[in-house]
Amino acid sequence: MKYTPIIGLEVHVELKTKSKMFCSCSADYFGKPPNTHTCPVCLGLPGALPVPNKKALEWCMMVALALNCRISEFSKFDRKNYFYPDLPKGYQISQYDLPVGINGHMKLASGNLIRIRRVHMEEDTGKLTHQTVNGAAVSLIDFNRSSVPLVEIVTEPDFHDAEDVKEYLQNLQYIVRYLEVSNADMEKGDMRLEPNISLSTDPKVLPSYKVEVKNINSFRFVEKTINFEIDRQLKLLDKGETPLQETRGWNENKGLTYSQRVKEEANDYRYFPEPDIPPMIWTDREISRLRESLPELRDEKIVRFSTEYGLPHQDADILTRDKNLANFFEETAKIGIDHNVSHRDIANTIINQKIDYEKTHPAEVVKQIVAENKLDELNPEELQRAVEKILSENQKAVTDYKSGKESVIMFLLGQTMRQLGKKVDANTVKQILIDTLK
Amino acid sequence: MSITALTIEEARNLLDTKQISSVELTQGFLDRIKKYDENLKAFLTVVEDTALTMANKADKRLKNGETTPLLGIPIALKDLFVTQGIRTTAASRVLENYVPQYDGTVVRRLKDAGAVILGKTNCDAWAHGSSGENSDFEPTKNPYNPAYVPGGSSSGSPTAVAADMCLGATGTDTGGSIRLPAGFTNTVGLKPTYGRVSRYGVIAMASSLDSIGHFTKTSSDSAMFLSVTAGKDPRDATTPEKAVPDYLKDIQKGVKGLKIGVPKEYFIKGLDSRIKIQTEQALGILERQGAKLVEISLPHTEYAIAVYYIVQTAEVSSNLARYDGTRFGHDRSHFGDEAKRRIMLGTYVLSAGYYDAYYKKAMQVRTLIKQDFEKAFDPADNGVDVIITPSSPTLPWKFGEKMADPLKMYLSDIFTVTANLAGIPGLTVPAGFIDGLPNGLQILGPHFSEELLFRVGHAFESEKAYWTEKPAL
Numbered sequence: 034m035k036y037t038p039i040i041g042l043e044v045h046v047e048l049k050t051k052s053k054m055f056c057s058c059s060a061d062y063f064g065k066p067p068n069t070h071t072c073p074v075c076l077g078l079p080g081a082l083p084v085p086n087k088k089a090l091e092w093c094m095m096v097a098l099a100l101n102c103r104i105s106e107f108s109k110f111d112r113k114n115y116f117y118p119d120l121p122k123g124y125q126i127s128q129y130d131l132p133v134g135i136n137g138h139m140k141l142a143s144g145n146l147i148r149i150r151r152v153h154m155e156e157d158t159g160k161l162t163h164q165t166v167n168g169a170a171v172s173l174i175d176f177n178r179s180s181v182p183l184v185e186i187v188t189e190p191d192f193h194d195a196e197d198v199k200e201y202l203q204n205l206q207y208i209v210r211y212l213e214v215s216n217a218d219m220e221k222g223d224m225r226l227e228p229n230i231s232l233s234t235d236p237k238v239l240p241s242y243k244v245e246v247k248n249i250n251s252f253r254f255v256e257k258t259i260n261f262e263i264d265r266q267l268k269l270l271d272k273g274e275t276p277l278q279e280t281r282g283w284n285e286n287k288g289l290t291y292s293q294r295v296k297e298e299a300n301d302y303r304y305f306p307e308p309d310i311p312p313m314i315w316t317d318r319e320i321s322r323l324r325e326s327l328p329e330l331r332d333e334k335i336v337r338f339s340t341e342y343g344l345p346h347q348d349a350d351i352l353t354r355d356k357n358l359a360n361f362f363e364e365t366a367k368i369g370i371d372h373n374v375s376h377r378d379i380a381n382t383i384i385n386q387k388i389d390y391e392k393t394h395p396a397e398v399v400k401q402i403v404a405e406n407k408l409d410e411l412n413p414e415e416l417q418r419a420v421e422k423i424l425s426e427n428q429k430a431v432t433d434y435k436s437g438k439e440s441v442i443m444f445l446l447g448q449t450m451r452q453l454g455k456k457v458d459a460n461t462v463k464q465i466l467i468d469t470l471k
Numbered sequence: 472m473s474i475t476a477l478t479i480e481e482a483r484n485l486l487d488t489k490q491i492s493s494v495e496l497t498q499g500f501l502d503r504i505k506k507y508d509e510n511l512k513a514f515l516t517v518v519e520d521t522a523l524t525m526a527n528k529a530d531k532r533l534k535n536g537e538t539t540p541l542l543g544i545p546i547a548l549k550d551l552f553v554t555q556g557i558r559t560t561a562a563s564r565v566l567e568n569y570v571p572q573y574d575g576t577v578v579r580r581l582k583d584a585g586a587v588i589l590g591k592t593n594c595d596a597w598a599h600g601s602s603g604e605n606s607d608f609e610p611t612k613n614p615y616n617p618a619y620v621p622g623g624s625s626s627g628s629p630t631a632v633a634a635d636m637c638l639g640a641t642g643t644d645t646g647g648s649i650r651l652p653a654g655f656t657n658t659v660g661l662k663p664t665y666g667r668v669s670r671y672g673v674i675a676m677a678s679s680l681d682s683i684g685h686f687t688k689t690s691s692d693s694a695m696f697l698s699v700t701a702g703k704d705p706r707d708a709t710t711p712e713k714a715v716p717d718y719l720k721d722i723q724k725g726v727k728g729l730k731i732g733v734p735k736e737y738f739i740k741g742l743d744s745r746i747k748i749q750t751e752q753a754l755g756i757l758e759r760q761g762a763k764l765v766e767i768s769l770p771h772t773e774y775a776i777a778v779y780y781i782v783q784t785a786e787v788s789s790n791l792a793r794y795d796g797t798r799f800g801h802d803r804s805h806f807g808d809e810a811k812r813r814i815m816l817g818t819y820v821l822s823a824g825y826y827d828a829y830y831k832k833a834m835q836v837r838t839l840i841k842q843d844f845e846k847a848f849d850p851a852d853n854g855v856d857v858i859i860t861p862s863s864p865t866l867p868w869k870f871g872e873k874m875a876d877p878l879k880m881y882l883s884d885i886f887t888v889t890a891n892l893a894g895i896p897g898l899t900v901p902a903g904f905i906d907g908l909p910n911g912l913q914i915l916g917p918h919f920s921e922e923l924l925f926r927v928g929h930a931f932e933s934e935k936a937y938w939t940e941k942p943a944l
Contacts, residue, residue: 073572076798078571078573078799079553079559079561079569079793080553080571080575082670082706082707084707112789114792114821116795118797121798122792122793123791123792123793123795124789124792301823303818303821303822303823303826304821305785305786305821305826305830308677308678308709309678309707310708311708
């Protein structure tokens, strides 16, 4: 039997707002001493109330807009009720039936269209660590991360291989970085990935089961996870078994997924509208103001770099991986115009010499290229001598040329340039070669 | 006259004219608490030293010529209001030893205004109840007859006010927890418009219904109290940007020309006939003062209790989730029966497969109840200015009478829950006594019409000053 992998993705992106989602504590918690960024609200103390962070909501909306979502003019928060020690209120404030954005899409280079089901706003949980203190096994909890804003982006099950998933994630990372709403630093847990994977005989029909793999923090691991799961499930299916509906984890050391929780039925989170936060109504004007404030995203920049600067796609691709590098290129290109330095030379120099834009001024790059392009003094007699030497040493090439194989001239040019050992204008040398060969 | 028998208004005058000091006043109340609360059980915690320190500070501010409505006025706080450094229990064993790290907004505002905090008052645990009997500690007694309940859930606060153990006390009203006990204790109880007073730092019962109010002896006192507690709070997203008016400005304007709605759905079978008569007498007084009585209909009233016990328990089940004993307080085995009952009911109505039939439907009916009031008050539809009803269908009952039948207990809120579902304000004022037990009159108005409620309450009190009839302790 032939099976097609059916893969959907849930991605959590932590926003880099100054304050947390529902209180004024600093959201910059990474590496800070435990429980120093807390207050009654994010500790869920009796009587405390959440007040939503408008900036976070706007950023969530920008992410939704960048993913071509329809923005809900009427949106609200809901409570997702469940018990876990890292969830101080006993519920997470999230969004259920009226998320910030719905029905978006992302187009991949292959032309494959990934539909985005929803983009919503929620709060992060605290962080549990299990360790031994004074000989006793204890679980410690740090609430610094509690209530840090999270954007959750959910796709339809539109992926069929790990390659597309990887491209999608890469693009998503570029988008949030271009929007400057998240550092999307995988190592710091700014982006957490949860693929759900199943196999179907008919790519249009969802199978009866679904395997979710939770909290993966690297694109490479997602790729490995998906490929491992496809293989694992295929073996089961080939044996005539149906894989279990379950949640699994990725063990990088062993290179495999392992079962965490078998879902007998869907978890009942008892969602209901969060009564502490009034529903949000966004006006057309607010939505269009945000839409207009969206910066040029990477896809658009790649196209523009190709057309405006005549860069090969490859170069445009590299330069736009980092928005700051792209800006650096543009500044350099602007200066380069006055010094007759071509955009392509600038692109090549920045890429090949791995220019550090943080430590270099654009003008320095231009200056360097101008210096490199400066031709050495070339004595016509010296040139003539070199040409004649090369021609006499490469009789076969000369014969070929004369019999009409003109492309051989490039070989002779290269030899002559090497013989000269100087930086000279190749066109001049080529002309002399042709004249001499006549 | 003893200084503890004063109203806030009278004490204010004596403090401002330096005839008494806040320390004297505070000491007077502390002495009275010592004398009578052993029996009444209105207080769960009394903070004598803190109170005297605050009174001292208030006296200094008074000496500097400062005068604000509650400066130097001794008050009590329902034990649902979190207080930094003062044990806050919600009258539940779960929080028996819980000492909060922060003050809620109302507490902060009261402190900033110079009010003196005497202590924390008893109530039904987590504010679940209508009699005060669900306190995990001990029930508060009705000061007018200790064999009877004072009403709940705010049982200690009105008892403390009625028994002259403080000049005013805070309460919370989720389904009638201020207005019902006010009626049972011959006090004035205000449930402000939802969002008028910040809920930040008040232990939540049902967040979409909780209103933060207070008990006083008179409507003027209630107005003075609200002028301190009301207003937008950046820490409570449900408090709107709406200016706080001068609640005393028009309080003496009387009721002449006002249209008072009398909803027929509130004068039904099950209403104690003596309460019905007394309510009609009260309406007669207001009519003679120049108000016009209009019979109106609030057709969805009969569904209110059912809707309330779905929405409220749903929110309760979620709000109590944090009390797991992990970070503070005792574990869940310390929850009392009523809390457990509501957690189970609420969890059930929110469960997958039941949500649409219960919670969603209840929210739809809630909208209809809200619309009943909107229509009744709609000036474009020849609407009324205020609505007057009894605050309870029955008089205070004896301890234990309804404890075996939770449903019977739930039905005692039948006249009060509608205001919470609609978010409108309600004021209970004393309507007189029946068999020596107090009875209350409920005045309801449109959103943010507290000024008008005080005006009507004051007009009635000016003719019937029942608050001067003190309990024989």
